[in-house]
Amino acid sequence: MGGRIRDADVALVRERSPIADVVAEHVQLRPAGRNELVGLCPFHDEKSPSFYVNAATGLFHCFGCQQGGDVYSFVREIDGLTFREAAERLARRAGVALTYEGGGTTDRTVSSQRQRLLETHRAAAEFYAEQLESQASARAGWDFLAARGFDLTTAARFEVGYAPTGWDTLTRHLLARRFTGEELVLGGLAKQGARGGLIDRFHHRLMWPIRDLAGEVVGFGGRRLAEDDAPNAGPKYLNTPDTPLFKKANLLYGADLARRDIARRYQVVVVEGYTDVMACHLAGVTTAVATCGTAFGSEHVAVVRRLLMDSDERRGEVIFTFDGDAAGQKAALRAFEHEERFATQTFVAVEPSGRDPCELWMSGGDGAVRDLVASRVPLVEFAIRGVLDRYDLNTTEGRLAALDAAAPLVNRLKDAALRHRYAVNLDRWLGFLDERFVVGRVAEHRSRQGGERAGARSAPMRRRGAGADDAAVIVEREALKLAVQYPGLAGPMFDTLGPEMFTVPAHRAVRDLIAEAGGVCAGLARSGEVTTWVTELAAAASEEELRRFVTALAVERVLCDHDVDDRYVDEQMSRVQELHVTRRITDLKSRVQRLNGVTDAEALRRAFGELIALEQHKHQLRERGVGAA
Structure with missing residues (x-):
């Protein structure tokens, strides 16, 4: 398809794609002000949330990695798309038909690669679900589900399906739907057969669709239904290979179902299998993922x-469920390797007899699963005891x-007080009954491991802007935020x-950028709405750093403890002018000190007159600012 997308369509898609809704499909957001939302940045690893979304301006900005932009920028960055691909994806989400200059509109036959692959997987999921209900060979799948207590309603709830025994049943179905062989292979749904031609990747398997956080099917997990000794049966569980959609290392089955309850309860329960997720959710543990x-x-x-x-600031909990056997101990130690990356508390829940959540639910019902989660123990304790058992x-x-083997685990704890308490517990678990010796031995290991990382922990936090303790800098920045976020109120003043009223080069650059756009009033009149005004302003920046700063100003919270109104705007604009006048007064007084009372009498007279006028002007500005407050 030739031609660019019409500007009117781009604006319409942006209008119908609230940035908070789109971002929330990938990032858990919490309120941080009237229009602001905050979450952990999806573009870099961070401990404290610095990723902000402003619902009023339609922009996001991370104050950690400086990534920012509008809803198009977010979709492009999160999924690695071109602008056209992002626009087509958002248009389908919003139900908008895009028109291209030179003719043509979007439809199901013209799409980005990612969108085509998503549509292919959506069709495959529907096909598998239909096969579970219609194929006689699917009886083995129903037997598998029934043996674990899952009925038709449960299968439909989790969209479980069935891959038929035929070699190319799905492939022929999708090709008939006008998907291409290249798309089926790229998406991991088909592969080249030994004798040439395409065959299905999944055969005679119970199928679980795996969705991303946006709820899109991106792959499948299939459980073998053939007998263990059946020839060419393949592994018991087979997943979609890594594809442009499916990256198993950063996908969690059930996350799309659990995300709202995870945010509400500040809890994630990590289980090992698809049926475990199903059993947990049926039992009321709706924060389970795998x-x-x-x-x-x-x-x-x-x-x-x-x-x-x-x-x-927000303490949640991550609960791992592992089998009590050697494999479960090994899995716990692997999980403990990542413990220090969590700010939440980490726990392990192990059923004494080694049953997984699904088996526990089958034998003990909902209460048994909930009791398992409630019986959790700290992950560090479980890991240490696992080492001691050897x-x-x-x-x-x-x-x-055992003490020497467990000491490195204790020393990996970030909190010094917690480290000390576990060293004391280690003495009790080992039976030395000599706390001083055990605590000292653990400390020796820590010294050998490199000692305290105090330098990294005590490093001062980076400020969002140089000179943030300077009143002029704060006031200037606030005025710029008002001009960007509230142009209808701030424009006239x-x-x-x-430009002389802005002391920081970056602030002056934004002020000049606004002036080049004809001023706030003209820019808003031309764009028609705040989101478009901000987007056009950022796009007009000639340097990337300036563009990012404009986006940051559009997202950062305004320092107002009530709804922004014309009185607050008047106060801030008056403060900018007052500080400028104060600087002029200071400079003039310095010049007066250098004048000679005899030879510079006329200059002194003019200077004193100017000082009086400036002081009066400053007084008026201060009164206006106070009156507006």
């Missing part, structure tokens, strides 16, 4: 943290070896402010 055919890793940590929006604690040599 990895997709891979161990819990650092990418999963980032997903969980965004769901929880965990930070030092040694013979009936001998001094065994206890000492802001447009009278000259």
Whole structure:
């Protein structure tokens, strides 16, 4: 398709795609002001949330990595799309048909690659669900579900499906729907057969659609239904391979279903299988998710943290459920490797007999699953006890070896007080009955591991802007925020402010950018709405750094403890002028001090007259500012 998308359509899609709604499909957001929302940045790893969304201006900005922009920018960055692809995706989401200059409109036959792959997977999920209900060979799938207590309603709730026994049943179905063979292979739904031609990747398997946080099907997990010794049956569980849509290292099954309750309860329960997720949700543990055919890793940590929006200010909990056997102990240690990346508390819930949540639900019902979660123990304790169990604690040599093996785990704890308490617990668990010795031994290990990382922890926080303690800088920045976020109120007064009233180069650059646009009033009249005004202003910036600063001003919270009105705007604009007049007064007084009373009498007279006028003007500005407050 040739031609660019009409500007009117771009604006309409932006209008019908509230940025808070689009971002919330990927980032857990919480209110941070009247129009502001905050969450953990999806573009870089951070401990405390610095990713802000302003619903009024339609922009986002991360004060950590400086990434920012409008809803189009967000979709492009989060999914690696071109502008056209982002526009087409948002248009379909908003139900808008795009018109291209030179003719043509969007429809199902013309789409970006990602959108085509999403449509392919949506069609495949519908096909698998239909096959579960219609195919005689799907009986084995129903037997599998029934044996675990899942009925037709549950299967429909989780959209479980069935991959038929035929070699190319799905492939022929999708090709008939006008999807291409290249798309099926790229999406991991089909592959090249040994004798040429395409065949289905999944055969005679119970199928679970795996969705991203936006609720789009991006892949599948299939459970083998053939007998264990059946030839060419393949692995018990088979997942979609890595594709442009499916990256198993950063996907969690059930996250799309659990995300709202995770945000409400500040809790994530990590289980090991798809049926475990189903059992937990049926039992009322609706914060359960599972990895997709891979161990819990650092990418999963980032997903969980965004769901929880965990930070030092909000304490949540991540609960891992592992089997009590050696494999479960190993999984717990792997999870503990990532513990320090969480700001939340981490726990382990293990059923004594080794049953997983699904097996527990089958035998004990809803209450048994809820009790399992309630019986959680701290992950660090579980990991340490797992290490101690490897040694013979009936001998001094065994206890000492266990102490040396467990000390590195204790030393990985960030909190010094918690580290000390676990060292004391270690003495009790080992039976030394000598706290000083055990605490000292743990400290020796920490010294050998590199000592305290006090430098990194005590490093001062970066300020959002240089000189943030300078009143002039704060006032100038506030005036700029008002001009960007509230142009209808700020325009008439802001447009009278000259460049000399802004002392910070970056502030003056934004003021000049607004002036080049004809001023706030003219810019708003031309654009018609705040979102378009801000977008056009940022686009007009010649340098990337300036563009990012404009976006930051459009997102950052205004320092007003009530709804912004003309009185508050009048106060801030008056303060900018007052500070400018104060600087002029200071400069003039300095000049007067250098004048000679005899030889510069006329200059002194003019200077004193100017001082009086400036002082009167300053008084008027201050009264106006106070009166507006």
